[in-house]
Amino acid sequence: LGLKNSKKDNFGEWYSELVVASELISYYDVSGCYILRPWAYAMWEVVQGWFDKRIKQLGVQNSYFPLFITEDVLNTEKDHVEGFAPEVAWVTKYGNSTMDKPIAIRPTSETVMYPYFAQWIRSHRDLPLRLNQWTNVVRWEFKYPTPFIRSREFLWQEGHTAFATQEEAEKEVLDILELYRGVYEDVLAVPVTKGRKSKKEQFAGAFYTTTVEAYIPETGRGIQGATSHCLGQNFSKMFSIQFEDDDRQKQHVWQNSWGLTTRSLGVMIMTHADDKGLVLPPRVAPKQVVIIPIPKANTPPEMVQAMMDKVSEFTAALEGAGVRVVTDTRANYTPGWKYNHWELRGLPLRMELGPKDMDNKAVVLARRDTGAKESVSWDDVVARVPALLETIQADMFAAAHARTADCTEVCHSFEQFMTALSNKHMALTPWADEEEIEEEVKKKSTTPDAMGAKTLCLPFEAPPLPEGTKCFYSGKPAKNWALWGRSY
Numbered sequence: 001l002g003l004k005n006s007k008k009d010n011f012g013e014w015y016s017e018l019v020v021a022s023e024l025i026s027y028y029d030v031s032g033c034y035i036l037r038p039w040a041y042a043m044w045e046v047v048q049g050w051f052d053k054r055i056k057q058l059g060v061q062n063s064y065f066p067l068f069i070t071e072d073v074l075n076t077e078k079d080h081v082e083g084f085a086p087e088v089a090w091v092t093k094y095g096n097s098t099m100d101k102p103i104a105i106r107p108t109s110e111t112v113m114y115p116y117f118a119q120w121i122r123s124h125r126d127l128p129l130r131l132n133q134w135t136n137v138v139r140w141e142f143k144y145p146t147p148f149i150r151s152r153e154f155l156w157q158e159g160h161t162a163f164a165t166q167e168e169a170e171k172e173v174l175d176i177l178e179l180y181r182g183v184y185e186d187v188l189a190v191p192v193t194k195g196r197k198s199k200k201e202q203f204a205g206a207f208y209t210t211t212v213e214a215y216i217p218e219t220g221r222g223i224q225g226a227t228s229h230c231l232g233q234n235f236s237k238m239f240s241i242q243f244e245d246d247d248r249q250k251q252h253v254w255q256n257s258w259g260l261t262t263r264s265l266g267v268m269i270m271t272h273a274d275d276k277g278l279v280l281p282p283r284v285a286p287k288q289v290v291i292i293p294i295p296k297a298n299t300p301p302e303m304v305q306a307m308m309d310k311v312s313e314f315t316a317a318l319e320g321a322g323v324r325v326v327t328d329t330r331a332n333y334t335p336g337w338k339y340n341h342w343e344l345r346g347l348p349l350r351m352e353l354g355p356k357d358m359d360n361k362a363v364v365l366a367r368r369d370t371g372a373k374e375s376v377s378w379d380d381v382v383a384r385v386p387a388l389l390e391t392i393q394a395d396m397f398a399a400a401h402a403r404t405a406d407c408t409e410v411c412h413s414f415e416q417f418m419t420a421l422s423n424k425h426m427a428l429t430p431w432a433d434e435e436e437i438e439e440e441v442k443k444k445s446t447t448p449d450a451m452g453a454k455t456l457c458l459p460f461e462a463p464p465l466p467e468g469t470k471c472f473y474s475g476k477p478a479k480n481w482a483l484w485g486r487s488y
């Protein structure tokens with residue numbers, strides 16, 4: 001029952017125990033792979049539903065491309081793949097036979113899709129082409145696997161779009177990035193920073209990469225939430241994806257690709273969960289209210305029946321109001337046991353209905369995020385519950401935002417930078433925007449028990465940069481601001 005061994009200050013153990021005890025995850029016998037149990041999958045479906053609805057409003061269509069990639073097609077784009085080659089998983093056998101050529105399992109689908117983009121796109125009338133797919137991908141990662149955060153197979157969506165002009169492509173990059181901000185801040189109640197990745201940190205195949213970055217205060221590590229890349233014409237030149245413009249001139253299309261994964265659920269869990277278990281933001285909670293009748297030993301049978309009728313009545317009324325309800329009327333468990341059970345699973349609200357409440361024609365609502373309890377008369381329940389759920393959503397975001405805001409220090413020297421890291425904070429610094437600086441800082445900030453810091457992003461919203469401001473590290477004229485941190 002509940003979390004036996006660890007508290008959130010013992011973060012790694014706490015997280016691993018929590019995701020299993022709350023029945024989100026089961027460990028699987030292929031290392032780095034996890035089972036997403038219904039409580040987790042239901043949350044992924046909420047994220048999918050929210051994002052899918054909005055990309056369709058933008059004109060994106062879903063499709064499905066094969067899982068397998070031939071070797072020569074995967075290698076079409078040498079430098080985009082060679083850095084990642086060790087992570088690619090291959091099929092070499094079927095039955096007792098050996099494939100004459102091994103086939104790769106998709107780690108991402110640029111090379112799967114783009115030969116067909118080249119076939120389908122002939123004229124500017126075929127543009128824009130905007131496809132998305134909801135799939136699994138496999139990357140044989142060597143870094144420490146962590147449920148949701150890093151696994152060898154994960155679920156994601158990958159958007160792949162093609163436009164006639166740079167302007168259209170660049171506008172979409174930011175439209176999608178705004179949707180990713182919405183997934184994190186409006187659904188998962190997780191604050192993120194929008195920005196561009198540095199040349200060193202960006203996807204090698206991209207023209208530039210934009211990102212939403214989250215932060216885990218307990219570990220002092222940043223984490224990439226989702227990416228929206230402008231690919232420019234890099235891939236269209238490689239795959240000869242051309243269209244004829246009005247003057248019958250052949251032009252290479254401008255492309256984007258963008259992805260969000262099940263990692264988003266792990267970030268939400270790490271951000272909000274506590275020592276009693278999950279704390280789910282109402283918008284992502286598979287169930288938002290658990291109704292628990294509490295008959296006493298001496299409660300007359302007719303009142304017990306009245307209680308149960310009330311439970312059914314509130315369930316129907318709240319579901320009619322769009323609230324996701326579960327009831328716990330199991331006779332063989334104590335109220336305390338039930339409270340633990342549903343707190344561990346993170347339900348935002350508990351509705352208690354005891355004999356006193358029956359006499360007062362009221363219920364008690366208990367918030368999971370603050371523990372606050374309030375008595376609500378029966379007539380007000382159907383109005384109060386949705387309103388309280390919205391309040392909980394907003395309060396959870398505000399609390400997480402406050403925690404993260406305290407975790408960023410503006411630094412003008414390497415000493416201040418190292419102090420920020422030792423405080424498990426992120427460092428926002430003016431810098432000369434040179435890759436050598438990132439390499440040196442990463443080396444110098446690596447300690448025996450902590451990895452080096454890297455640039456998480458160049459934030460779109462940054463302080464002013466007055467003429468003459470110096471790079472925190474090199475002392476050279478600063479070109480822009482960078483947000484640095486240790487990261488996942």
Ligand SMILES: O=C(C[C@H]1NCCC[C@H]1O)Cn1cnc2c(c1=O)CCCC2
Binds near residue numbers: 081085159257
């Ligand atoms: O996946 C991308 C780019 C792009 N893929 C589509 C979704 C958005 C965005 O992440 C980058 N990338 C990361 N990781 C790998 C590859 C890779 O291209 C290819 C080989 C295996 C590992």
Ligand SMILES: [Mg+2]
Binds near residue numbers: 139
């Ligand atoms: Mg990777």
